[in-house]
Amino acid sequence: MIPHSHPRYYSLSERHALETGMRKGITHVQGLLAHGRGEAFDYLIGERTTNEARKAIRAAAAELLLAERPVISVNGNVAALCPGAVADLAKAIGAKTRVEVNLFYRSERRVRAIAAELKKFGIIALTAGGKNMARIPGLQSKRAIVEKGGIFSSDVVLVPLEDGDRTEALRRMGKRMIAIDLNPLSRTAQRANISIVDNITRAMPLLVMEVKRMRAWKKARLSRLARSFDNKRNLKASLLIIRRGVR
C-alpha cells in the first residue's frame, strides 16, 4: 500500500498498476521497460500537462467527435493503467466508438485477459479473432492483426503508447491517427496527425472532459479546431519544454 502523502505517490501507483497488470497476464514485461522510458520524459516535462498537450487534447477531442468510425486501440499498458478512462472516453464519444485490443507481443491468452479486464468496466472489446480478423498491409509484427469491423475499417484511431510501425502503416491506409506518447521524438509522435505529449494517466481524463464539453458543437466548429492543429509545431514546442527541463 502506497501512502497518499508519499511525494512520488502517482509515479509509484502507476508502477504498482503495471506490476498488478503483469501478474494478471495483461501487461507484457516489455511494457515495464516502455513505461520506464515514458517516466524519464515525464520527469523532463515536469510531470504535468503542458499547454501544448492541452491544445493537442482539444484537437483530438474534435477529431474523435467528427469521426464516423473511431476506434480506441488498447494494449497491455493502457489496460493496466487506465481501463476506466478508456470506458469513459468510449461512452463520451458515443455508440459509434469501438474499443479494440491490439498487441505488439500478441498472445491469445493476453488478448483474453485484457478483454476480461475491460469487461469489468462495461466494455465489450473487439479482439480480431477467427473470421473477423484482417491484416494491416505492409506490417510484419503481430500488431498487423486487426478486426475487420474495427481498426481495419476505421477512419480515426487513438493509439496510446504505440510503436511507430503501425502508425505509419495505418496512415498509409488513409486513417487519421491520434497518439498519446510522452516522447515527442518517437516515430509514433512524429507520424501521427495529432500527438498528445503527456502521460496517458493525465491525458485520458482530460480528453474525456473535452469530448463531453464539445459534444454539442456544430461540425464546422469541430472541423476548424481539428484542422487548425499543427502537429509539427506542437511537437517542437514540447521539445523546447524538455530542453528547458534539462537545463
Ligand code: PTJ
Ligand atoms: O501490450 P503490447 O504487447 O502491445 O506492448 C506494449 C508496449 C508498450 C510494450 C509496446 O508497444 C512497446 O514496446 O512500445 P515502445 O516502442 O516502447 O513505445 C512506447 C512509447 O510509449 C514510448 O515512446 C514511451 O515514451 C511512451 N510511454 C511510456 N509510458 C507512457 C508513455 N506515453 C504516455 N504515457 C505513459 N504512461
